Amino acid sequence: MTMAHTPEIEAAMEKFAAILEEQNIRIEKMKKEKDFVDYSKLDKIIIGVCGGDGIGPAITSAAQKILEFLLADEIAKGKVEFKVIDGLTIENRVAANKAIPDDVLAELKACDVILKGPTTTPRAGDPWPNIESANVAMRKELDLFANVRPVKVPDQGIDWTFYRENTEGGYAVGSKGVNVSDDLAIDFTVATSDGCERIARAAFEYARKNGKTKVTCVTKANVIKTTDGKFLKTCQEVAKDYPEIELDDWYIDIMTAKLVDPKRRTGFQVVVLPNLYGDIITDEAAEFQGGVGTAGSANIGKRYAMFEAIHGSAPRMVLEGRDKYADPCSIIRAGVMLLSHIGYQEQADKLERALDICMYEEKKLQITGRDTGCTGMEFADYIMDTIKTL
Ligand code: IPM
Ligand code: MG
Numbered sequence: 001m002t003m004a005h006t007p008e009i010e011a012a013m014e015k016f017a018a019i020l021e022e023q024n025i026r027i028e029k030m031k032k033e034k035d036f037v038d039y040s041k042l043d044k045i046i047i048g049v050c051g052g053d054g055i056g057p058a059i060t061s062a063a064q065k066i067l068e069f070l071l072a073d074e075i076a077k078g079k080v081e082f083k084v085i086d087g088l089t090i091e092n093r094v095a096a097n098k099a100i101p102d103d104v105l106a107e108l109k110a111c112d113v114i115l116k117g118p119t120t121t122p123r124a125g126d127p128w129p130n131i132e133s134a135n136v137a138m139r140k141e142l143d144l145f146a147n148v149r150p151v152k153v154p155d156q157g158i159d160w161t162f163y164r165e166n167t168e169g170g171y172a173v174g175s176k177g178v179n180v181s182d183d184l185a186i187d188f189t190v191a192t193s194d195g196c197e198r199i200a201r202a203a204f205e206y207a208r209k210n211g212k213t214k215v216t217c218v219t220k221a222n223v224i225k226t227t228d229g230k231f232l233k234t235c236q237e238v239a240k241d242y243p244e245i246e247l248d249d250w251y252i253d254i255m256t257a258k259l260v261d262p263k264r265r266t267g268f269q270v271v272v273l274p275n276l277y278g279d280i281i282t283d284e285a286a287e288f289q290g291g292v293g294t295a296g297s298a299n300i301g302k303r304y305a306m307f308e309a310i311h312g313s314a315p316r317m318v319l320e321g322r323d324k325y326a327d328p329c330s331i332i333r334a335g336v337m338l339l340s341h342i343g344y345q346e347q348a349d350k351l352e353r354a355l356d357i358c359m360y361e362e363k364k365l366q367i368t369g370r371d372t373g374c375t376g377m378e379f380a381d382y383i384m385d386t387i388k389t390l
Helices: 007-032 056-070 072-077 090-096 102-109 134-141 193-209 227-239 252-258 275-288 315-319 329-341 345-361 376-388
Strands: 045-050 080-085 113-116 146-153 158-165 214-219 246-251 270-273 296-300 305-309
Touching: 007 193, 045 056, 045 102, 056 072, 056 080, 056 113, 056 329, 056 345, 056 376, 072 080, 080 102, 102 134, 113 329, 134 305, 146 193, 146 275, 158 193, 158 275, 193 214, 193 227, 193 270, 214 227, 214 252, 214 275, 227 246, 246 252, 252 275, 270 275, 296 329, 305 329, 329 345, 329 376, 345 376
Parallel strands: 045 080, 045 113, 113 305, 158 270, 214 246, 214 270
Antiparallel strands: 146 158, 146 296, 296 305
16 A cells, blocks of 8 residues: 655646656657758758847848858749748747747748747746746757757867757756745656667767767766766767767766866867756857857757857847847857758858958957947948958
8 A cells, every 4th residue: 555645745746747748748759750851852941030039130130141142042043942030029928928929830830940049038037927948949849959069269179069969858847847845846857768869869970970080978977877877878879880989978077177178178079968968068168269159059850950149139239229239140150050951061161261251360340239340230241242252
């Protein structure tokens, strides 16, 4: 005979059961998913441009202008089409009381890839209700399981590509923790076999295609034994299919330390890790290259992919009428990843080269975030003029 639980525990167990059911459904879906889209086989690639909040629309339209310029022939042929998706704003999300309003989600799902500006995530003390982050919701809704974040500082020998798992870990049911009683709060972290395997394979495939010789798996499997243990074990299994690539295994604490060790950090190439560790360490990593504002980020799934700036929506700049002076370089970097992902590597390389010239080498125009510098659109024009010279 089992002992009766307190009503508080009974209630918590019911919530836990619902979470388990939901995760089992997700596993079933993963088991049925098809392989990655082959963009070359699509009649038309639809690129959604979703401005988001704050400075988002201003910087995103600057990036769109450049992509349209680079893809002009493809647009003329009807192979590529751009669609602007308004409405992923905090005001609309609050009105619909949803992380992503239904009509916006339907528009997103009608695209193949999405270029997304920053969206506001409400936090304690904000005037908004506590709706889920639009980012996190979009990653889940479109099953964008691989968050790919490159960081490069060539003169310091840094060339890292992070493969952050993007749909599981502490984020899977992050908004569904349980306050069991006044004294006890519990959150959940999730690892599934399919979820671990697909991110591990994505990292190894990337390594193989790009001539990398090492993949580093980062966990805290000595303490978070079950879920991180599964992640690590799965990476070790997948590694057997890639005998030419070495797998090494680090704990997140010492990995975080070694990233600031100039002698050790140049040894890392591709890093694969669970969601929360990936969130934290990619901010640290981006700092070496000039901060999160300089980094682009790709969120890749088998059917959809979304490319974004990793900085925030800077509402203060809009309040002060300075959104047109916002720096579009992070979202333009995301545009480089988008072009490469859909198969336009030549255009991606040109854009990356032009960005490096304009941002770090020639620096004919400066962005200061105010009228002492140029506007984001002027910078976009500068990049396009530079591309013409390549
Ligand atoms: C990121 C961001 C998001 C995350 C926030 C905005 C929810 O920090 O893209 O890294 O935690 O994933
Ligand atoms: Mg982050």
